[in-house]
Amino acid sequence: MKPTAKQVAHEADVSISAVSRAFSPGSSIDPAKRQRILQVAAQLGYTSPARRTAEMISAGTVTLVAGDLANPFYPLVLDTLAKALQAVGRQLLVYTIAPGTDMDQLTPQILAARPNALVVTSARLTSDMARACRQHGIRVVLLNRIQSDVRVNAVACDNHAGGRDAATFLMARGRRRIGFIGGILDTSTHRDRAAGFREALQAGGQSLFAEAAGGYTYRGGYVAAQAMLTQKTRPDAVFCCNDIMALAAIDAARELGLSTPDDLSVIGFDDIPMAKWTSYRLTTIRQPITRMINEVVNLIEAGAAVAIDDTATSILPGKLMVRGSA
Amino acid sequence: MKPTAKQVAHEADVSISAVSRAFSPGSSIDPAKRQRILQVAAQLGYTSPARRTAEMISAGTVTLVAGDLANPFYPLVLDTLAKALQAVGRQLLVYTIAPGTDMDQLTPQILAARPNALVVTSARLTSDMARACRQHGIRVVLLNRIQSDVRVNAVACDNHAGGRDAATFLMARGRRRIGFIGGILDTSTHRDRAAGFREALQAGGQSLFAEAAGGYTYRGGYVAAQAMLTQKTRPDAVFCCNDIMALAAIDAARELGLSTPDDLSVIGFDDIPMAKWTSYRLTTIRQPITRMINEVVNLIEAGAAVAIDDTATSILPGKLMVRGSA
DNA sequence: ATCATTCTTTGAAAAGATTTCACGGAGACA
DNA sequence: TGTCTCCGTGAAATCTTTTCAAAGAATGAT
Numbered sequence: 001m002k003p004t005a006k007q008v009a010h011e012a013d014v015s016i017s018a019v020s021r022a023f024s025p026g027s028s029i030d031p032a033k034r035q036r037i038l039q040v041a042a043q044l045g046y047t048s049p050a051r052r053t054a055e056m057i058s059a060g061t062v063t064l065v066a067g068d069l070a071n072p073f074y075p076l077v078l079d080t081l082a083k084a085l086q087a088v089g090r091q092l093l094v095y096t097i098a099p100g101t102d103m104d105q106l107t108p109q110i111l112a113a114r115p116n117a118l119v120v121t122s123a124r125l126t127s128d129m130a131r132a133c134r135q136h137g138i139r140v141v142l143l144n145r146i147q148s149d150v151r152v153n154a155v156a157c158d159n160h161a162g163g164r165d166a167a168t169f170l171m172a173r174g175r176r177r178i179g180f181i182g183g184i185l186d187t188s189t190h191r192d193r194a195a196g197f198r199e200a201l202q203a204g205g206q207s208l209f210a211e212a213a214g215g216y217t218y219r220g221g222y223v224a225a226q227a228m229l230t231q232k233t234r235p236d237a238v239f240c241c242n243d244i245m246a247l248a249a250i251d252a253a254r255e256l257g258l259s260t261p262d263d264l265s266v267i268g269f270d271d272i273p274m275a276k277w278t279s280y281r282l283t284t285i286r287q288p289i290t291r292m293i294n295e296v297v298n299l300i301e302a303g304a305a306v307a308i309d310d311t312a313t314s315i316l317p318g319k320l321m322v323r324g325s326a
Numbered sequence: 327m328k329p330t331a332k333q334v335a336h337e338a339d340v341s342i343s344a345v346s347r348a349f350s351p352g353s354s355i356d357p358a359k360r361q362r363i364l365q366v367a368a369q370l371g372y373t374s375p376a377r378r379t380a381e382m383i384s385a386g387t388v389t390l391v392a393g394d395l396a397n398p399f400y401p402l403v404l405d406t407l408a409k410a411l412q413a414v415g416r417q418l419l420v421y422t423i424a425p426g427t428d429m430d431q432l433t434p435q436i437l438a439a440r441p442n443a444l445v446v447t448s449a450r451l452t453s454d455m456a457r458a459c460r461q462h463g464i465r466v467v468l469l470n471r472i473q474s475d476v477r478v479n480a481v482a483c484d485n486h487a488g489g490r491d492a493a494t495f496l497m498a499r500g501r502r503r504i505g506f507i508g509g510i511l512d513t514s515t516h517r518d519r520a521a522g523f524r525e526a527l528q529a530g531g532q533s534l535f536a537e538a539a540g541g542y543t544y545r546g547g548y549v550a551a552q553a554m555l556t557q558k559t560r561p562d563a564v565f566c567c568n569d570i571m572a573l574a575a576i577d578a579a580r581e582l583g584l585s586t587p588d589d590l591s592v593i594g595f596d597d598i599p600m601a602k603w604t605s606y607r608l609t610t611i612r613q614p615i616t617r618m619i620n621e622v623v624n625l626i627e628a629g630a631a632v633a634i635d636d637t638a639t640s641i642l643p644g645k646l647m648v649r650g651s652a
Numbered sequence: 653a654t655c656a657t658t659c660t661t662t663g664a665a666a667a668g669a670t671t672t673c674a675c676g677g678a679g680a681c682a
Numbered sequence: 683t684g685t686c687t688c689c690g691t692g693a694a695a696t697c698t699t700t701t702c703a704a705a706g707a708a709t710g711a712t
Contacts, residue, residue, distance in 0.1 A: 005669060015692045020670055027671095028689060049669065049699085053376045057383050057440075070599060075401035082422040086432070091439050094420045096408040106412070113417050114383070218603060251604045273396060277544060278577045279605055330697065341663045346699055354660055375670085375698070 003046040012040040023048035054114065060090040062300060063115040065106070067123030068099045071216060071244055072272040073287070074122060077143065080293045081119065088297065090116075099184075099216070102126050111136060117300040119143055125150055141299050143292065146188040146313065155295045155314045159189050159269075162285040162318040163196025166239045166267045169283075169320060171204045175265055179210035179235035181224045181245050193241055193269060209235050214245040221245025225252035229264070237265035237326065243272045247280055250325060265326035269318075281324030288316050329372040338366040349374035380440065386416040388626060389441040391432070393449030394425045397542060397570055398598040399613070400448060403469065406619045407445065414623065416442075425510075425542070428452050437462060443626040445469055451476055467622050470613075472514040472639065480639045481621045485515055485595075488611040488644040489522025492565045492593045495609075495646060497530045501591055505536035505561035507550045507571050519567055519595060535561050540571040547571025551578035555590070563591035563652065569598045573606055576651060591652035595644075607650030614642050 005019040012019070014037060021027040022037035041047070047055070062085055066074055078094070085092045093113055097103055102124045103110075110118065111132060118133055121143040130150040133140050142154040170178050180197060183190040190213075201207060210231070212224035221240060225248060228235055240246035246268030253264045260266055261283075268275060271286035295314045331345040338345070340363060347353040348363035367373070373381070388411055392400055404420070411418045419439055423429055428450045429436075436444065437458060444459055447469040456476040459466050468480040496504050506523060509516040516539075527533060536557070538550035547566060551574060554561055566572035572594030579590045586592050587609075594601060597612035621640045 004667085006667095016669075017671085017692060017694095018690095021691095024670080028691090030690065033690090050375070050379045053379050054383050057380050069401045069405040072398060072401070075395045075398070075404075078401075078404075078420070079395040079422050082420055086421060086435065089435065091435070092420050094404070094408055094418050095412060096405050109412065109415065109417070218599070222604070247603070247605075255604050273544070274600070277573070278548070278581050279573075331699095332697080342698080343663060343665095343700085344661095347662090350699080354662090356661065359661090 003044040058114045061115040062117045063093040065095045065120045073270040151311045153312045157287040157318045158315045159192035160196035163193040164200040167197045167200035170237045175237035177209040177235045179238040181240045182213045183216040183241035218244045218248045221248035225249035239267045243268035243270040260325045267326045283323045283326040285318040329370040384440045387441040388443045389419040390445045391421045399596040477637045483613040483644045484641045485518035486522035489519040490526040493523045493526035496563045501563035503535040503561045505564040507566045508539045509542040509567040544570045544574045547574035551575035565593045569594035569596040586651045593652045609649045609652040611644040
C-alpha cells in the first residue's frame, strides 16, 4: 500500500541503507546518489518517518516576512493576519528585515522551519528564494507588493485606482498645484499609486506640480514636504504615498505656519489609526486590510488543494476616507 | 549507552509495544499505564525518535503572545525581539489576543507548537497556563508586566522610578496642579507608574490634582484629557501612563485652544517613534527596549542550562527624554 | 440473567527504518 | 610504490512502529 524504503531502494537500485541515508542530513552519501534517491522517492511518494513527523509538527505554519514595522500599517496587517490564522488553527512565524534589505540571508532559516506558506510584505522576494520555495512546496503570497520578475501569488490594494481617486478628489476641490510625495521608487506600491495619480491628473488637464520621494518614512516625508513648501511657489495639495508621510507633510506645513486644508490639502494612503487623530484628520485611501488578509488566507488554504505554481493576483479596491485634511 | 525502549519496557514491566504506544498520541493504551511508562522513560532519559525529531524541529522556537499591537510600542518590541532571535538562530511564533482577554483559549494551540519559551507582553498569564508551561518545560518570560500571582520570570522597565521622575520633573518646572491619566487599573505598569508618581508628588508636598483612566488607548486618553481640561479649574500638567494617551492629551488640549507646554505640560511613557514628531515633541520616559529584549533573550538562552522554575525579575531603568511638551 | 457482540487493551511477531560494522577503493603523502 | 586515512557502501544488527490475534471488559438484546 504505502511506499516503503525497500521499494525506493529497489527502484533506484541501491540498498535500503542508502535510502535512509539520503533522507538524514549530514550522513555520508554521494550527493548524486542522494539526488537520484530523492527523486525516485518523490516519484513513488515516499517520505521517511522522521520527515513525516516533521511535516506533522510544522503543518499549518505560515511564515510572515515583514519589512517595515515602523509603518503602523504593517502592525495592523500582522495583527489581522495573526488573528485570521489563529482562527483556522495555524501558526504564524514572523521574521523582520530592515527595509530595503533583501531576504536572501534569511532563506536557510526560513526553509529550515518548513512552513506551509510564506507571506511577504514590504520586502523584496528574490528569484532564488522563490525557486527554493517552489522546490520545497511552500506556497508564497506577496502582500501589497507585486513583482513581475517572479511568478508568485499576490494580494494588493488597487493602488492605481487609489492614486486616480486621490487626484480626482483634489481636482474636484479646485486644487491647481498638486504635488506628489512618493515612497521608494522601485516598489510596486509607489509605481502604481504614482501612475494612477498622474494618469487622472492628465485626464483632468493638469500635470504634476512637484514631486519628491520620501522613502515611506516620517523623516523622509517631512524633509520632502518641507522642501516643496519652501519653494517660491508652493503646491496647494500633496498626495503622499502612505499615511506617515502624509502626517509628516501636515506637520511640516504646520511648522511653516500653513494650515490644512486651507493652504495645503493632504491626502495619504493606508488609513492607519493615527489618520483619525484630531490633530490630523487625514483624508486618505483606506486599504481593505481584512479583505486582503482573507484573500491571503484563502490562497494559503487553497494552496493545499490546487497545484502549487499558479499565479493568482488579487487586487482589492481601496476606499477614499474624507476627513479634514483635504 | 543511550536508553532504549527495551530498557524502559523492562523497567516499567511492560512490553516494548506499550512503550511505543505510550509515546504516540491517540493510540489505545491505559492512561495509567502510559503515565507510568512516561515517568520511567523520563527517569531513564528516554525519548521516542518521533518526539526527538519533533524537538529538533521546534528547537529554538519562541512564542510571543502580544496583547496590544495598536500601541506602537509593541510593534517596536516585536521588531526588536524578532531581530534578536533571528540573530541567535531562533524562530519567533506570534499570537495576538484582544486587549483584556486572557490567553486560556490559546493554550492548546500554543502548547501544540512546543516552543522553547513563551514571552508574554501586555496580556494576562493565567496560572493554568503557567502550570502547563512548567509541565512542558517551557520557559516563560513576562515582558513589561509583573504578576505576583504566578511565579515566572519578568523583565520590565523601572515603572516606579519612571513615575517618580515624571513627578519630580513637573514639580521642578513649577507645576502645581498635576493630573494623571492612567491605563488599565489592574496592570502592573499602571500600578507602578501611578505609585511612583504619587510618591514623588507627596515627597514634594503635593498631591494628585486630578486622575482618570484612559485604558492605554488614544480614544480613552482623549476623553479623559478632555474631561479634565473642561473642569472649572484645570490641571497645568498631566502625566500619562503611555505615549499614545499623552499624544491624545496634547490633541485634546490643542482642540480646546490650549497650548503645550504653556497651558499644559504633558509627559508620556514609552518613547514611541511618534513622540519625536514635530506636532508633538513629547517629553516622555523612554523604555530601554533593546536592553529589555536582550534581557529576555538572555533569560531564554539561560533557560536551557539553569533549572526551570527560578523566578528572575529584571527591572531596567528608563530615561526621561525632555522634548517640548513639558 | 445470559449470551452475543463489540470495543479496548495487550504482548508477540512482523515490518520498516536507522545505525553500526566491516570492507573496498580513492586520494594524500612519504 | 606503499601505506595511511577517509569516504562511500551494503549487509547485518538494532531499534521502533505497526499489525495481528487473543483476552477481557463493557454493552445490549432477548
